[in-house]
Amino acid sequence: MARIVVLYSSLGGNTRQMAEHVAAGARLVPGVEVTPMDAAALDLAALESADGIAIGAPNYFSYPSGLIKHFFDLAHQRAAFKGKPYVAFSTHGGGGGISPVLEKLSQAVGMKPAAAGLDVMGLPQGDQVKDCRKLGQALAVRASS
Numbered sequence: 001m002a003r004i005v006v007l008y009s010s011l012g013g014n015t016r017q018m019a020e021h022v023a024a025g026a027r028l029v030p031g032v033e034v035t036p037m038d039a040a041a042l043d044l045a046a047l048e049s050a051d052g053i054a055i056g057a058p059n060y061f062s063y064p065s066g067l068i069k070h071f072f073d074l075a076h077q078r079a080a081f082k083g084k085p086y087v088a089f090s091t092h093g094g095g096g097g098i099s100p101v102l103e104k105l106s107q108a109v110g111m112k113p114a115a116a117g118l119d120v121m122g123l124p125q126g127d128q129v130k131d132c133r134k135l136g137q138a139l140a141v142r143a144s145s
C-alpha cells in the first residue's frame, strides 16, 4: 500500500481546507493510505517513510509559512527525501501564490514533482476544488507506480 502524507500549515484555515481537498483526491486512488499532517505537529519519520508528500503553505510575507520552511530545513541532506514524489500547493491573499517557492525548496532536498503546483487566493471554490483533487490524485498515482 502506498502512503501519502499531506503536509500543510495554516493559521487561518484556508490552506487546511485546500489540504483536505488534495487529500480527498489522493484517496480516490485504490490502495493508497492518506495522512494529513499539520506542520505544527511535524513527524519527520512519517514524512521520511511516505511514498509521496503533498506540501501546502500559505503566503506569509511573500514566502511559505515558517512552519513549512522548518520542514525543508530538517529535510536538507536527509537521504530519505531523494527522489520522493511531491506536489505543492498554496493559498494567498492577493499577492500571489508561493507554490513556485515550494517547488524550488522541494527540489533542493531532492524530491521530484508529480504534477505542477497549484495556487489559490483565499479558500478554494468551484473548479479550484476539482483542481485540488486532481493534484492529490496525480501524486497518489505517481506514488503507487
Ligand SMILES: Cc1cc2nc3c(=O)[nH]c(=O)nc-3n(C[C@H](O)[C@H](O)[C@H](O)COP(=O)(O)O)c2cc1C
Pocket (backbone or CB within 6 Å): 009, 010, 011, 012, 013, 014, 015, 016, 058, 059, 060, 061, 062, 063, 091, 092, 093, 094, 095, 096, 121, 122, 123
Ligand atoms: C502573517 C501573514 C502574512 C501574510 N502575508 C501575505 C503576503 O505577503 N501576500 C499575500 O498575498 N497574502 C498574505 N497573507 C494572506 C494569506 O496568505 C492568506 O489569507 C492565506 O490564505 C492564509 O492562509 P491560512 O488561512 O491557511 O493561514 C498573509 C497572512 C498572514 C496571517
